[in-house]
Amino acid sequence: MFHWIPIVFGLVLMSPFGEGLGLKMASRWPSLETTRGRTIGGMMAVMFGGFTVSAHTLWIHNKANEMGSGNFCSADGVWDCSSVIGNSDWNTMPFVGLPWGMVGMLAFALFLWLIISVAKEPAESWVLTHLKIGRNLGILGIGMIFYLIYAEYEIGKLCQYCTTAHVSHVITTFGFFRLSSMYESNEWGVGTSSMSDSAAKDRKSKRGGYVAPITASEEE
Amino acid sequence: MQRRNISNEAGGRADGLLMVSVLFITAFTYIALTTSPVYTGIGVDDRAPVLDGQVWDGNSWSDFSLYDNVDSMWVEGEGGTYYMIEFMDTNCGHCQSAARDEIPPMQTKWLGADATRSMPTNVSVEFLAVSISLWDEDTAGKEYGRDQIEEFRATHNHEFMYMDDQDESNKANWGDFGTPTYFLVAPNGIIKYVNLDAPGGYTVWDAMEDIIPRGE
Numbered sequence: 001m002f003h004w005i006p007i008v009f010g011l012v013l014m015s016p017f018g019e020g021l022g023l024k025m026a027s028r029w030p031s032l033e034t035t036r037g038r039t040i041g042g043m044m045a046v047m048f049g050g051f052t053v054s055a056h057t058l059w060i061h062n063k064a065n066e067m068g069s070g071n072f073c074s075a076d077g078v079w080d081c082s083s084v085i086g087n088s089d090w091n092t093m094p095f096v097g098l099p100w101g102m103v104g105m106l107a108f109a110l111f112l113w114l115i116i117s118v119a120k121e122p123a124e125s126w127v128l129t130h131l132k133i134g135r136n137l138g139i140l141g142i143g144m145i146f147y148l149i150y151a152e153y154e155i156g157k158l159c160q161y162c163t164t165a166h167v168s169h170v171i172t173t174f175g176f177f178r179l180s181s182m183y184e185s186n187e188w189g190v191g192t193s194s195m196s197d198s199a200a201k202d203r204k205s206k207r208g209g210y211v212a213p214i215t216a217s218e219e220e
Numbered sequence: 221m222q223r224r225n226i227s228n229e230a231g232g233r234a235d236g237l238l239m240v241s242v243l244f245i246t247a248f249t250y251i252a253l254t255t256s257p258v259y260t261g262i263g264v265d266d267r268a269p270v271l272d273g274q275v276w277d278g279n280s281w282s283d284f285s286l287y288d289n290v291d292s293m294w295v296e297g298e299g300g301t302y303y304m305i306e307f308m309d310t311n312c313g314h315c316q317s318a319a320r321d322e323i324p325p326m327q328t329k330w331l332g333a334d335a336t337r338s339m340p341t342n343v344s345v346e347f348l349a350v351s352i353s354l355w356d357e358d359t360a361g362k363e364y365g366r367d368q369i370e371e372f373r374a375t376h377n378h379e380f381m382y383m384d385d386q387d388e389s390n391k392a393n394w395g396d397f398g399t400p401t402y403f404l405v406a407p408n409g410i411i412k413y414v415n416l417d418a419p420g421g422y423t424v425w426d427a428m429e430d431i432i433p434r435g436e
Contacts, residue, residue, distance in 0.1 A: 055247040065257035065267070088260060088269075088393070105247065113233075113240040121232030 003053035003164050010045030011171055013038050014178075031119070034189045036182055040119045043175040047115065050168030051108035057161045058101025060085045084159035090151040100148065104165050107141060111172055118179070122188070131180045138173025145169060258410065262395055264417050268405050269393035271305070271350070275381040276370055284383060286348075290409040299342025300407025302432055304330070304424060306347070307394070307401040309354045310372045311362045315400045319376040323347075326425055327379055338435035345432065347380035349373075352388060354399060404428060 012018050013032075022032035022041070031037030064086040085091055085101075093103050114130045121127070145166045152158050182188050260267045271286035286303065294300045306323075308315035329337045330345040339345070351369050355362040364386050373382050385391075397416060402424035404413035413427035 051243065051247070055251060059251050059255060062251060062255035062257040065260065066255055105244065109240045109244045112243070113236045116236035116239055117233040119232075120235055124232065126233075 003049045003056065003161075003168075005049070006045040006052075007049035007164070007168050007171070010042040010047075010049065012042070013045065014042030014171070014175060018042060035187050036122065036179070036189050037119075039175055039178055039182070040115055043115050043172060043179075044112065044119070046168050046171045046175070047108050047112045050165050050172065051105060051112065053161050053164045053168065054101050054104025054108055056101070057081075057085060057159075057165065058099055058105060060161065061091060061099040061101050078156075078158050079160050080157040081159040081161050083157040084152055084155055084162060087151075087155055090155060100162070103144075104169075107137065107169070108172075110137065115175075128180075128183060131176055131183060134176035135173070135180055138169070138176050141169050142173060262397075262403070262411065262414060262416070264411055264414060266411050268305075268403065268409050268411050269390070271383075271390055271394070273350075273383045273385050273389065275348070275383045276366070276373060277381050278373065278379070281366070281384070284348075284381065286405070287409065289346075290405075291407055292409060294406070294408035297433075298407070299340060301344045301346055302407060302412075302428070303403075303405040304345065304347045304428065305350060305403040305405060307350045307352055307397070307399055307403075309352055309399045310364070310368045312354060312399045318400050319372065319378065322425075324377060330428065331379060337429075337432075340433055340435050343433060343435075345428070347378075348383060349378070349380065350383045350385050350390070352391070352399065353386040404431060406431075 013021055018038050022038040026033045029037070029041065032041055060081065064082070092099055096103075111134060114134045118127050118130050148162060148166070152162070258265075258267045260269055262269065268286060268290075273284060274281045275284040286305075289301065289303070291300055306315075306318075308319070310316075327347060329335060331347060335345070351372075353364050357364050366384055369382050369384055369386075402413070402415045403411055404424055404427050406412050412431050413424055415424060418427070
């Protein structure tokens with residue numbers, strides 16, 4: 001349940017219903033006034049939820065290995081994460097052997113890095129590259145989700161934690177697509193790779209470069 | 221001298237990397253400190269893989285699961301049941317000689333309330349023979365089936381359970397090895413001995429003497 005709080009919050013913030021919520025929080029985070037800011041903020045919340053649920057899944061995986069068997073998470077009918085995460089035939093990534101929880105942690109950490117970087121410097125030249133990487137990894141991840149859904153079908157049980165991570169991943173992928181479409185449009189709100197934002201230009205110009213020496217006569 | 225300005229675009233990405241690294245390391249540290257995963261395998265100190273099947277106790281066939289009889293919270297010094305598991309084939313010569321010569325005195329020594337080996341009152345030992353099939357059913361002179369298992373057990377006056385794994389349903393978890401192969405599994409499901417890893421001459425019976433505690 002804990003994991004759904006940031007995911008639902010992020011989803012609301014990304015949606016048209018999130019405008020009022022964003023404006024309320026704009027005094028603390030001014031970027032939430034814009035659609036881009038709300039989308040990025042919402043995605044961060046969703047990714048954080050995805051990261052925590054992946055970490056929880058890895059914890060359950062390790063606990064199952066530690067204890068041998070048993071119920072480590074609530075089971076109710078078809079929802080039984082012990083049967084899925086504790087299933088040695090399906091609980092690791094094929095060929096690589098990493099537990100799926102670890103794969104999820106790595107994926108969401110990478111997504112978070114991509115989006116935090118974009119949030120901090122939305123006008124930089126590499127923003128589009130970050131959005132493309134996020135988009136393509138999102139599509140790759142959806143392929144993995146289909147594989148895991150097939151695994152759940154084979155096992156005959158559904159894992160609630162895995163499903164939460166899947167939902168988080170799908171929302172994240174949708175967010176990257178949305179940001180990509182915003183990037184070249186007016187919705188982005190700041191200069192793109194052409195660096196039209198004067199503040200950013202000004203900041204850059206002050207960061208370094210050649211400073212001509214001042215002669216004594218000029219000083220006087 | 222004019223210096224190259226190469227780090228203008230690194231700020232946001234470096235900050236992001238730092239934040240994500242802190243988050244990742246925190247989560248990973250928590251998991252590392254609160255769990256202690258044990259590898260599941262067939263080596264010493266591994267957790268024994270799942271072992272499920274139908275067993276013959278001399279009267280009837282019934283379902284058996286090793287993990288229904290394991291206490292994962294068991295720690296050394298507590299009472300519990302040790303399992304000596306023998307993977308065997310009713311057609312294997314070494315298994316037949318072991319069943320005839322080695323096992324009868326050992327079951328007198330270790331099994332039941334009248335076991336001759338002293339043990340604490342809350343410690344017990346069970347033997348479990350897992351009957352697998354090394355050959356095809358069509359191989360000349362090799363016969364398989366539950367009748368063979370029942371007959372094998374009765375012929376050698378064994379008093380312990382025989383599991384029918386001739387369809388090799390546990391092979392995927394336990395692997396492919398010859399027979400007889402012996403495992404000693406502690407009450408928490410951890411393998412304490414397997415003859416595949418043991419030095420020459422050190423048998424499962426020696427390991428049981430060394431590992432299973434003695435009574436007063």
